[in-house]
Every structure is written in C-alpha cells, then in structure tokens.
Amino acid sequence: xxxxxxxxxxxxxxxxxxxxxxxxxxxxxxxxxxxxxxxxxxxxxxxxxxxxxxxxxxxxxxxxxxxxxxxxxxxxxxxxxxxxxxxxxxxxxxxxxxxxxxxxxxxxxxxxxxx
Amino acid sequence: xxxxxxxxxxxxxxxxxxxxxxxxxxxxxxxxxxxxxxxxxxxxxxxxxxxxxxxxxxxxxxxxxxxxxxxxxxxxxxxxxxxxxxxxxxxxxxxxxxxxxxxxxxxxxxx
Numbered sequence: 001x002x003x004x005x006x007x008x009x010x011x012x013x014x015x016x017x018x019x020x021x022x023x024x025x026x027x028x029x030x031x032x033x034x035x036x037x038x039x040x041x042x043x044x045x046x047x048x049x050x051x052x053x054x055x056x057x058x059x060x061x062x063x064x065x066x067x068x069x070x071x072x073x074x075x076x077x078x079x080x081x082x083x084x085x086x087x088x089x090x091x092x093x094x095x096x097x098x099x100x101x102x103x104x105x106x107x108x109x110x111x112x113x114x115x
Numbered sequence: 116x117x118x119x120x121x122x123x124x125x126x127x128x129x130x131x132x133x134x135x136x137x138x139x140x141x142x143x144x145x146x147x148x149x150x151x152x153x154x155x156x157x158x159x160x161x162x163x164x165x166x167x168x169x170x171x172x173x174x175x176x177x178x179x180x181x182x183x184x185x186x187x188x189x190x191x192x193x194x195x196x197x198x199x200x201x202x203x204x205x206x207x208x209x210x211x212x213x214x215x216x217x218x219x220x221x222x223x224x225x226x
Contacts, residue, residue, distance in 0.1 A: 004158070033213075040124070042204060042218035043159070090158050094212070102147050102208050106158030 003027045004107035006091050012113045013081050021076045021110050023091030031094045032074040033104065034058075034066060036087040043090065049074055050096070081114040088112075118142045119207050121217035128224050134192040136220050138205030141186065145207040149214060150179060150190050153202045162203070163190070195224045 004025045013019050023032065034046040035058075045058030047066040055066060063085060067075045078085055088111050092104040120139045128134045138148075146167040151159035165172040165179045165188065172179050178191045192199055202221050206214035 035216075040218060042121075043216040045213065048213060092158075100164075101212055102149060102164065102214065103161045104159075104214065106151075106160070108156070108158050 004091060004093055004105055006089075006107040006110050008110060009108065010111045012115065014115055015082055017081050019078045019081055019112070021078075021089055021091075021112070023074045023076070023107055025072050025091075025093045025105075025107075027093055027095070027105060028071075029093035029095045029105070030071060031096055032068065033092040033094075034064075034074070034076045035090045035092065036060065037090065037109075038087050046076065046089075078112075078114075081112075083114045086112060086114045116141075117217075118145075119205055119215050119217040121203075121205050121220050123220050124218070125221040125223070128195045128222065130197055130224055130226050131194045134190075134195045134199065134222055134224065136190040136192075136203050136205075136222065138188045138190075138217055139186060140188075140207050142207070142209065142215075143186070144209040145215075146210075147208045148179070148181060148188050149206045149208070150177075151204040151206060151216075153204065153219070159204055192222075195222075197224050197226050200224045 007022045033048045035043045049068045065077045091107040094104045149164040150162045152162045153159040163174050163177050181188045202219045204219045205217040208214045
C-alpha cells in the first residue's frame with residue numbers, strides 16, 4: 001500500500017465551485033506539505049504544516065486554504081475554484097526526527113481541471 | 116525571481132552514455148541540495164542529496180557534484196538507461212528544511 005495517498009486522483013470542476021483535495025499518510029511523519037505543479041514551472045509550495053497545530057503559508061497560498069485534521073491527514077481546499085488553478089497537486093511528508101529531515105515523500109498527485 | 120534554476124528544460128542522451136543535468140542557485144543560505152525524479156502519473160521520488168560540507172556524493176550510477184563558489188550543482192548518470200527517462204527536479208534547502216525546487220529537466224534516454 002502507498003505511504004502517501006491522495007484523493008481524488010482526477011477531478012474536473014466548474015469555476016466558482018468549492019473543492020477539497022485530501023491527503024493521508026501512514027509514514028508517521030509530522031510534517032506535511034501541499035505543492036502545485038504547472039508545466040514549465042516546477043513545484044511551488046502552497047501550504048505546509050509542521051504539526052497538527054502549526055499551519056503556514058507557502059509562496060502561492062492565495063485562493064487556497066488547508067486543514068490538518070490529524071497527524072496523518074492534511075486537506076487542501078479551493079473555496080471558489082478558478083481556471084488558473086488547473087494544475088497537478090502533490091501532497092508530501094517529511095520526518096522531523098529523521099537523519100534525512102530534508103527528504104520529502106510525495107503522493108501520486110491529483111490532476112485538477114477547472115472549466 | 117527563481118532561486119533554483121534548471122536552465123535546460125530537456126536533455127536527450129543515448130543509452131550507455133553519460134547524462135549530466137545542471138542546476139544553479141542564487142541563495143547563499145542554501146546548505147543542502149537534493150535531486151528528485153518524476154515519472155508521468157507519479158509523484159516525485161527522492162534520488163540523491165548532498166550537504167554543503169561535501170563536494171561530491173555517489174550512489175550507484177548517480178553522482179551529484181556541488182561547486183559552492185559557483186553556486187552550481189550537477190547530477191551525473193553513468194551509464195544512462197532507458198528507465199532513467201523522467202523529469203529531474205533539483206531542490207535546495209536552508210535552515211527551514213523546506214526545499215525550493217527548480218523547474219525540472221526532462222531526460223530522454225534513447226535505446
């Protein structure tokens with residue numbers, strides 16, 4: 001079974017709709033992240049959380065919100081989706097207590113299309 | 116302004132030859148560097164890393180070189196195999212442990 005799972009894997013939604021992307025992990029890591037990937041733009045950080053009570057904005061947080069429901073779950077919401085939020089979204093985790101603290105473990109991604 | 120730059124969007128190499136992927140950074144506070152590999156329809160996976168106290172790190176066919184004075188690192192794959200065809204992301208971290216990613220280089224290894 002995958003250590004970091006994302007649901008849904010694909011989603012098409014209309015402009016103005018609210019949508020939630022979910023991420024769950026079984027790695028026991030305390031740190032979780034949301035990224036988006038656009039063609040030619042690499043991975044850009046949306047939000048990150050170092051523990052359940054810690055939520056921080058990344059470089060492109062406008063139009064997004066997050067919820068850390070538990071150590072293992074980190075959800076990303078688009079309150080009112082717009083077409084330029086069409087992208088590939090990745091959840092990632094990392095382990096504060098690991099010798100490999102810098103390494104991140106990514107989920108398989110959610111392809112979101114906003115029409 | 117990009118702090119981590121991968122100036123080659125794509126690279127094509129013959130099987131068995133060396134692949135060299137390059138990465139430049141501008142932030143002198145970065146002290147840890149990573150390479151990730153991404154196949155289509157999958158998330159990125161960690162490949163190899165290097166701390167700023169080293170100038171070289173090897174793992175099998177993969178070697179990362181770091182030139183701190185030039186703020187440049189490179190990933191060498193020898194010999195290249197068709198299964199290495201993927202997008203490679205360079206990433207750099209400082210004290211926050213949160214990486215900044217480059218835009219990626221698509222490597223195609225031809226049989």
